[in-house]
Amino acid sequence: MTNDSPETRMTLAKAAAREVARLTSAQKADALNAIADALVANAATIVAANGDDVERGRRNGIGDALLDRLSLDDERIVALAEATREVAALPDPVGEVIRGHRLANGINLEQVRVPFGVVGAIYEARPNVTVDIGALALRSGNTVVLRGGSAAKSSNMALVAIMRDALATQGITPEAIQTVDEFGRDGAKALMRGRGLIDVLVPRGSANLIETVVTESTVPVIETGAGNVHVVLDSTAPDDWAVDITVNSKTQRISVCNAAESVLVLRDAAERLVGPVVAALQERGVTVHGDDTVQTLAQGIVPATEDDWSTEYQSLDIAMRVVDSLDEALDHIDRYSTHHTETIVTTDVRNAERFLAEVDSAAVYVNTSTRFTDGGEYGFGAEVGISTQKLHARGPMGLPELTSTKWLGRGSGQIR
């Protein structure tokens, strides 16, 4: 690559967008399969580049969890290739006719799905996201400009080079996949200020990173947010569902955004439910941060502070509070939730329907685990992220959420 600025890279991506938008579904699938083959064939190169990142990370003391997310080995590269093949096999959203009708004057009007054009992505030191977002963008007919964390710079540059070469072997312009990693912070800034060149920006990572991008970007952003997720145990909650749904929502996988972080127990049911639910959580190693009532009803409770209600632990911790009424539970959620996912355990249809109607979150459930808010579980095949904003996409995003629409009108001389 002989480009010399983030703006040049973005301009190349924009120029390539018209060609990529016109690729057939089969051409895009072939290209993705070629990328998958190339990843496996070049595994040694990728592992070597990744080794540089890992060594630098270790020297900088970035911690075991981050080091694990950063590391690539042959097995992980095969998994990345496999995921790319799965994206290749997904239905192409481009060209879908969403609505259409014939106007009174005879014009045939239809709204069709089209690629955004150029997707920008800002994310942290996880090289798998480089391939993941690249594949999803290409499948949906978009070009992409990537900015990964600087800690994964060598890995990302190697991965992007391999993906670009694979595109070229398929007769597709390699400019469809760009990185601005080598420009450091300037690369991220250019993406956020890339109005006219970047059609949509997807931040993936910590709440801090997302907040920065949302605040600083003049390009439209799809916010994939954090999850301060609530389980409400209604007065009528059956014992087994209360225990199973709380335990599953908290412990089935603790580091994800759809894991529960708070339990609200209706006072009528507190004496019956708090003991067994706390015991089941503690059995799985969970620390319960409870209010005064919870502390009187169970052993081994850490007193909850105001901070606990708004903390997304992503660990074996959960906050628990006894509330006087469903109204108080709804108010608590309104105040502390990140509006990702909430669930209520109840057999009272009035409370179930009130909860579904009044909780303003991307996903609202009755009598299910919160862990179902997931593109795979919803049957989307792949997941671009889980949007917690209300514009364009809300909840799990599949490939169609990486597209826009346009209106086509076919007439025969109609005028107004």
Place this chain on the structure above:
Amino acid sequence: MTNDSPETRMTLAKAAAREVARLTSAQKADALNAIADALVANAATIVAANGDDVERGRRNGIGDALLDRLSLDDERIVALAEATREVAALPDPVGEVIRGHRLANGINLEQVRVPFGVVGAIYEARPNVTVDIGALALRSGNTVVLRGGSAAKSSNMALVAIMRDALATQGITPEAIQTVDEFGRDGAKALMRGRGLIDVLVPRGSANLIETVVTESTVPVIETGAGNVHVVLDSTAPDDWAVDITVNSKTQRISVCNAAESVLVLRDAAERLVGPVVAALQERGVTVHGDDTVQTLAQGIVPATEDDWSTEYQSLDIAMRVVDSLDEALDHIDRYSTHHTETIVTTDVRNAERFLAEVDSAAVYVNTSTRFTDGGEYGFGAEVGISTQKLHARGPMGLPELTSTKWLGRGSGQIR
């Protein structure tokens, strides 16, 4: 009103959003009809308040066109009330089930349409927009925080007070309609920085106003943009369609965003079409700004400069250029268009389909006037604006575009 800051007003709107989201379609229609009645009943108050604005405007020399947009009289107030009744009669988008299926584990999953919550609007000195946006927001279950141009401050305050009183008579919280007009620029700034309080911000007005809002807002924006709209006359364009569609697109109404501003003529057809098209335009008082070839083929042409290709005249002016090929036309559009609406006049199906596929604009037509890009023409009943962004909404926006969605899951104890 005893509120004392834009933040208080936004907080009140946010607090009212839960109540307004739960109103039934009939309640919202009744409220809008009550607003329409109140506007007519209080016409004298409105006209008096408007008189202050008009007098101030005249003193400040704001010009006849702006004065006309600013002025309200009994007749215009009756028209505003009528428009409000029409919004009341529109189908309620809230509650529509967009998709749904039963997961393999038995959870019933559906995606339903819900209000955004709080809609913010920043617009210029047109008091009719105050009522218009207020009505559209309420019909779609949203509360609204309005910031109109300071030149219309007295009118807007009077209109908002009347709308709020009308809501109260219907037992609906008046806090659903807020204005931050009396806080001047601080009101607009607060709206643009109102993350967590404002769910979506709609700027309406000049390109400058929209650019400022898009650049400075940390709240998601729906951009309703300007239209540098193109008519392409292909080699095969029939004479009558070429003349009729160009003339209609330019002159049927000159001050609107879907009016044509540039004509591109394929060289093969230039000798046949430029003369008659220019003559028909000139007959209607249009000044044609043409390139060298156009100047040799017709009389009375003003030489076009580079600026003409990117100018949205909104006047009896049009730019005209002869291009060598459809590719050159597509490149010109790609470079200069605001991606609002473009049309081609052709009988060649290959060029028609290429144009539809490759032009990246909100509306792309074959053999129709550009004037059809309009919510009313599309059959939406009302128009919130015409979006030229690709996120969330593109092209004419109806009531559904003022809503978000959420996922509802009904289960019976399902866990992962």
